[in-house]
Amino acid sequence: MRSTAAAASASTLASLLLLLSAVHALPELAIAKQGGRLVARPLARRDDTGILANRGTLSTNVYDILAYSGGGAYYANVTVGTPPQPQVVILDTGSSDLYFDAATAPACEATGPYSCRDGTFAPKDSSTYSVAHPSPAFNTSFGDGSSATGPFGQDVVGVGDLLISGVQFGVAEAVNSTTGYAIGLMGLGYSANEASAYNPTPFLYPNMPEVLRDTGVINSRLYSVFLASLAEISGTILFGGVDTSRYTGALTTLDILPDAYSGAIDQFISTVTALSSTTAGQTTNLFTGGSNNANAYDSTDTALPVLLDTGSSAWSVPTSYYNAYLAPLYPFVDTSGLCPCSYASDSSVPSLIIEFGGRVNITVPASELIVPIYNSTTDEPEIYDTAGHAACAFMIVAAEPNGSGFQTLGDAVLRSMYVVFDLDNGQLSVAQASNSSTDTPSVIEIPAGASGIASALSQHSYSAAQASQTYSIAAEAQSATGSFEVSTAQSTIGVATGSAAVPEDAQIGATGAVSGGSGSATGTGSAGAGATSSSAASVAGGGIEGFGFGAGVGGGGGGV
Structure with a gap:
């Protein structure tokens, strides 16, 4: 029988904390x-x-x-x-x-x-x-x-x-x-x-x-x-177009932030400019403000620069933000970043509302943040405690910035987002993902040029960037x-x-x-x-x- 997480040795907990502090190893x-x-x-x-x-x-x-x-x-x-x-x-x-x-x-x-x-x-x-x-x-x-x-x-x-x-x-x-x-x-x-x-x-x-x-x-x-969503197993990547059936509300275009050191557009970096929690229809503001530009890299700026990264599972946030805003919301998450999976379906567990670039809000249900973990050899769920509860990982982790100027925002949040990655124009277009399985696909081809998305979606709900990209885009x-x-x-x-x-x-x-x-x-x-x-x-x-x-x-x- 597996040991309970609560009874893990001090050395094991130390190892896990070290792991969670380096949850995404950037290339x-x-x-x-x-x-x-x-x-x-x-x-x-x-x-x-x-x-x-x-x-x-x-x-x-x-x-x-x-x-x-x-x-x-x-x-x-x-x-x-x-x-x-x-x-x-x-x-x-x-x-x-x-x-x-x-x-x-x-x-x-x-x-x-x-x-x-x-x-x-x-x-x-x-x-x-x-x-x-x-x-x-x-x-x-x-x-x-x-x-x-x-x-x-x-x-x-x-x-x-x-x-x-x-x-x-x-x-x-x-x-x-x-x-x-x-x-x-x-x-x-x-x-x-x-x-x-x-x-x-x-x-x-x-x-x-x-x-x-x-x-x-x-x-x-x-x-x-x-x-x-996590339960659906599969999604899609669509090259050259937008599927308007895959999102709700307005698709909002944001300029990518330049690299903190080279000053060029060469990674998919945006900013989290506000965070709220919502439970039973009641919304609580956690933090707001900050810059949606290169000023966000300043350590005194409230905004969080994030890399939208499908190759990372979790969202890494500064330890100070995690301790101040997230740990009180999810007290059932232990010091190893684990919890019983039953909390994923508990209606009293708060969802998050994340604001990107000061312009678009994405709601992330708790069920997307509390994810089962499995033994990769047996494919069997890991057990959390002696009562036999399945073990889940909480997919927001406290981690200090690694010197790149940003932290990673991975699949735990991206599952709730529809994201258009526009390398030519140095922009990201973001909307709330629609997980309705009955929607008929509605694919729209996007023409080349700075106004490609705007012109293609002129008959749909769309919000253009406040200013076109002014930084140099990588060749x-x-x-x-x-x-x-x-x-x-x-x-x-x-x-x-x-x-x-x-x-x-x-x-x-x-x-x-x-x-x-x-x-x-x-x-x-x-x-x-x-x-x-x-x-x-x-x-x-x-x-x-x-x-x-x-x-x-x-x-x-x-x-x-």
């Missing part, structure tokens, strides 16, 4: 931000079939597997190579690289909690693979000690119903995951932040938003993320291959919904973790599978420890 990129060294994007080519004539968006599913990482993580199905090799990658707006774990990596040929979890890539089995830059051109490390190195390759990558040739990506021939299973990654941030070695300049390349724009599949580097990368070609896949990749979106060998049985959101398949999902885990692991005599919420190599950052 320590191997390159500096050198926007001036980048060159213009390449010209695109259309294929002979003319399949791009009526394109303007591309949608694929993303899905959550609670048993594979503490608090869950969001994954997408893709393929790579000829014939296609199915892959599962973490969807990460907080990083920029596309990479796959090599089948020959020692970690991928091993077993155990730090091995690769399927979805590996074997270049020798692809007739279209070539090396773009030899190892160690791809060289990434993360703040939790995880790392991945290898060559940059190029091959055919499949997303949705498309096969795109000439796509560059990292091949992790050496993977060191310190916090759970290793898995590939689809970074969707600015390509200026890619994890490339210098030789003598970095090997930067167009990542997925740029590739899709360069092929003509979408008009600009813009995509919308809808994670859906784009140039393809080593010169161009891309696109064709239609014989079978669609990753467009199933609900539990059908999860690859077969990643699905949880009736007694396991995943429930709800069964949905119906609208296409053939990838047959491959992968997983990452920093899930809870019971330590004999020491209570529950070993879970993490961040994104290291494979998304398990922050684990012990």
